[in-house]
Amino acid sequence: MKTRISNTLFILLAMLVTLSGCTNHYKYKIGVSQCVGGAWRDKANVEMLSAQHLYDNDVKVIIKNADNNNERQCLQIDSLVDEGVDLLVVSPNDYHALNGSLQRAREKNIPIVFFDRTTALKDYTAYIGGDNVEAGRKMAEYAVLLCRDSVKTDGRRPIVLEMTGPLAISPAAQRHAGFSEVISKNPSIDYRHVPSQWSYDDCKRIMREWLENGKAVDVVFCHSDLAAVGAYEAAKELHKEREIRFLGIDGLPGEGLDAVQNGQLAASYIYSTHGEEVIALALRILEGKPFKRTNNQPESIVVTPQNVADIALSSHSLQKQNTYLSTIQTKLETYLGFYHIQRALLIVSLLVILLLAVAVFTTWRAVRATRRANRRMRELNDEQTRFFTNASHQLRTPLTLIAGPVKQLAEGKGDRQQLVGIIKRNVEQLQRLVGDVLLFRRENSATVDDTTATTDEQLLASRKAVQESRHDTLINDNAEELATVLIVDDNADMRAYLRTLLLDRYYVIEAADGQSGLKLAVESVPDIVVSDVMMPVMDGLAFCTRLKQHEATSHIPVLLLTARSSEQQHIEGLQTGADIYMTKPFSADLLLANIASLLANRQKLRQLFKTQNLNTTPSQHSTFNTQHSTSPSPDRRFLDTFLKAMEKHMSNTNLKIEDLGDEVGLSRVQLYRKVKALTGMTPVEILRETRLKRAMQLLKTTDKTVSEIANEVGFATPDYFSSCFKKQYDKYPTDVREEMKV
Secondary structure, eight states: OOHHHHHHHHHHHHHHHHTTTTTTTOSSSEEEEEEEEEEHHHHHHHHHHHHHSSSSSSSEEEEEEETTTTTHHHHHHHHHHHHTOOOEEEOOOSTTTHHHHHHHHTTTTEEEESSSSSSOOOOOOOOEEEEEHHHHHHHHHHOOOOOOHOOOOOOOEEEEEEEOOOSSSHHHHHHHHHHHHHTTTOOEEEEEEEEEESSSHHHHHHHHHHTTTTOOSSSSSSSSSHHHHHHHHHHHHOOOOOGGGEEEEBOOTTTTTHHHHHOSBBEEBBBBOHHHHHHHHHHHHHHHHOOSSSEEEOOOOOETTTHHHHHHHHHHHHHHHHHHHHHHHHHHHHHHHHHHHHHHHHHHHHHHHHHHHHHHHHHHHHHHHHHHHHHHHHHHHHHHHHHHHHHHHHHHHHHHHHHHHHHHHHHHHHHHHHHHHHHHHHHHHHHHHHHHHHHHHHHHHHHHHHHOOOHHHHHHHHHHHHHHHHHHHHHHEEEOOEEEEEEOSSSSSHHHHHHHHHTTTTTHHHHHSSSHHHHHHHOOOOEEEEEEEEESSOHHHHHHHHHHHHHTTTOEEEEEEEEOOOOOHHHHHHHHTSSSSESSSHHHHHHHHHHHHHHHHHHHHHHHHHHHTTOOGGTTTTIIIIOOOOHHHHHHHHHHHHHHHHHHHOTTTTHHHHHHHHHHHHHHHHHHHHHHHHSSSSSHHHHHHHHHHHHHHHHHOOOOHHHHHHHTTSSHHHHHHHHHHHHSSOEEEHHHHHHOOO
């Protein structure tokens, strides 16, 4: 029944954790990796974020900016994949550098949509962006128009200079292809091109060097408005800006449109961002709907001084609307988050209520089963007591009638045949009695086995309570006891043999494997452990390691017994923290001598602590741990923690050993046994001596009254303090004060 209840509770808890964690309400997660920032990319990002809730799906767009860094973009793509995105939108910074990360994404069946740029990877899902070849053509046509109508060259051919972006990047290569295609068809134009880093600063540098070298130029075409403005500024600094026409691409409010209106640029080309179309394409792919692999968005608007006013007005209006949409989207995200959290909390609350109802029901069932089991156990105990009481009386007669005749036969007295007959009959009677006892035990065991598992736990708890009661009695009475030896061995005959060797000298407890031995050691904190190495469940090496790592048992000496005799095996055993490693077959006298030696060394350590403790003030206690201790490092740390905790709470008149145990993380029994093993003194004795030493220090160095000092060091009443002080120092506190006046 207990197993069924536990399984039910486990299932309910699993449902609770699962549902409470379902705050991620998005149906699709789309990761966007932008190669760089800038006004054009920022506008595209705003449009993609605004489009999250334009469709009948729960979509979350996650955007990362690589800032022109290939390594960073690879790491960002990997992180998006690890976040579990359903689709990747990538605007690559380099034609080749991202292929490794993109290929790993494809191996995980994540669709990849290239936005505005492509890479060498052929296994992508779709491409979306402006028609860069067409953009180059349109700007070339306008450059030809300027050369024909506006440029004055004094008889020479008009010079058109194109500052390309890095041609390893697909938009730059495509724009250059479209521009050069149209310009090359006009032999009346002197066409030249130079590569640039597609930035304001680099194009400004190129323009300055071109003009300073005395080279003529009539029309300058850059692959972005920002780069074209950089070239314009270089010409302006050299006072040649009126002689040259500058062309760019992007046509954004605040950049290209303003530059055309201000006369910095002769024209620009509106290269739209299409953020909404990117999300729409991504959703068609995720939902398995038909889609085109290549999606070149049509662009055909050249911004000139003649139409820039109308276009700027429309663009600023659209930009403001996008800002409003972004704000609305942010608020909507917040509201949706609150809604889903509230829904999850409601589900969790209902499950908690259900869980509490199940817990109440199972508790009621368990109480009923416990009461039935207790009642049955009492009946069995009464029946068992009556049976064995009667059996003990009935056994005396046949034993007497067997022992007597045997003695007579041994002495050669009496009728041999008669005596043998008496012995035979009483042996048969004794066999019947023994058979009845065994039958009773089997029936009793069967009855107990049929009770619930709760009864077994109660019996185990009862035995544990008896054991703890024994330790509590020792603690409260401050009584002396034999050193406790824990034997851990899976061989019952070996345990019996060791028990016969040790029982006259020590209190012996046993365990059949390392796991049960560790549990018993933590509960009882023995003075020494004798353990086999080769055991099932947990071997002796693992047992020793765990024992030395546990706070309650790290101080206990360990003697390992094993048939493994190589030097390396000895080293392995000692490295686990064992104090002595003995090989089977071993000498019984040597075993006893080693145990006695380990316990004697512990006694010397305790005496060292006691001497140090008596000769130091409370504030100097830690020097024992750092300068004089030969015990392992965990024991030094434990003693230091214990002494500091004791000094911290010294003034508390209601301080209990349990409080100190909580401070160092041990139970009352564990603290008593460990402190007694390490110091030879009980926690109560150490606390009392520490308080009295502190009181002596205050009496000699302060003008505080005896009552004030008694209260400061944790004594409830001055009378009790004076009594303890007299017992410790053979003088009263007032006597110390009188001596100080002399």
